[in-house]
Amino acid sequence: MRRRHFLAAALGGAGSLARPAAAARPRDRRSYAEIQGVNAATLDGLLGERGENWRPWQWIVVHHTAAEHASLEGIDRYHRVHFGDPLGAEYHFVINNGRRRALGLIEPARWRYQELAAHLFHPERAPESLALCLIGNFEERPVPASMMDALALLCRRLMGTLEIPIERVTTHRAVDGRLTQCPGRHFDLDDLRARIVGRVDE
Numbered sequence: 001m002r003r004r005h006f007l008a009a010a011l012g013g014a015g016s017l018a019r020p021a022a023a024a025r026p027r028d029r030r031s032y033a034e035i036q037g038v039n040a041a042t043l044d045g046l047l048g049e050r051g052e053n054w055r056p057w058q059w060i061v062v063h064h065t066a067a068e069h070a071s072l073e074g075i076d077r078y079h080r081v082h083f084g085d086p087l088g089a090e091y092h093f094v095i096n097n098g099r100r101r102a103l104g105l106i107e108p109a110r111w112r113y114q115e116l117a118a119h120l121f122h123p124e125r126a127p128e129s130l131a132l133c134l135i136g137n138f139e140e141r142p143v144p145a146s147m148m149d150a151l152a153l154l155c156r157r158l159m160g161t162l163e164i165p166i167e168r169v170t171t172h173r174a175v176d177g178r179l180t181q182c183p184g185r186h187f188d189l190d191d192l193r194a195r196i197v198g199r200v201d202e
């Protein structure tokens with residue numbers, strides 16, 4: 001969540017991300033075991049080897065939507081319309097929470113364009129940063145273990161291909177300090193780092 005999200009939230013505008021589409025879509029009921037296979041195939045395809053046109057990415061920054069019913073399409077539309085950004089979502093990847101899409105499903109977003117995202121108040125503190133967004137409000141509830149595992153997998157694959165050290169895997173609030181609580185008070189960076197190096201088995 002970046003500055004304009006913050007302002008929109010203060011004005012009540014962020015509700016448009018939280019509102020489901022007019023007709024409720026059927027929930028994706030694939031299990032996380034099935035989704036793990038889907039995620040592995042997605043990441044093999046995208047991150048198998050370094051692309052010639054890739055940016056020199058240096059940081060990985062974790063966000064949340066602060067809205068439980070967000071979807072990549074909704075975020076894309078919201079950022080296009082409200083921020084006038086033709087590339088849509090200001091996140092490189094999103095991880096779903098089981099409400100609109102399957103729990104733990106990783107979807108590439110701005111990554112495909114190899115463009116920076118406007119996702120920080122102080123981008124100079126984390127230059128060439130990738131924005132990974134958890135769908136959900138983790139100010140209100142803990143991050144499901146499946147989402148943490150999917151996030152750790154994504155981080156591990158990005159770190160490997162891009163040669164990013166674990167010290168440069170961080171959170172929005174760690175970069176921007178008091179300006180934001182994103183990705184929510186329940187998000188535990190130490191737990192993410194432990195999962196990345198394989199110290200958590202669940």
Ligand SMILES: [Zn+2]
Nearest residue numbers: 001063172182
């Ligand atoms: Zn954020």
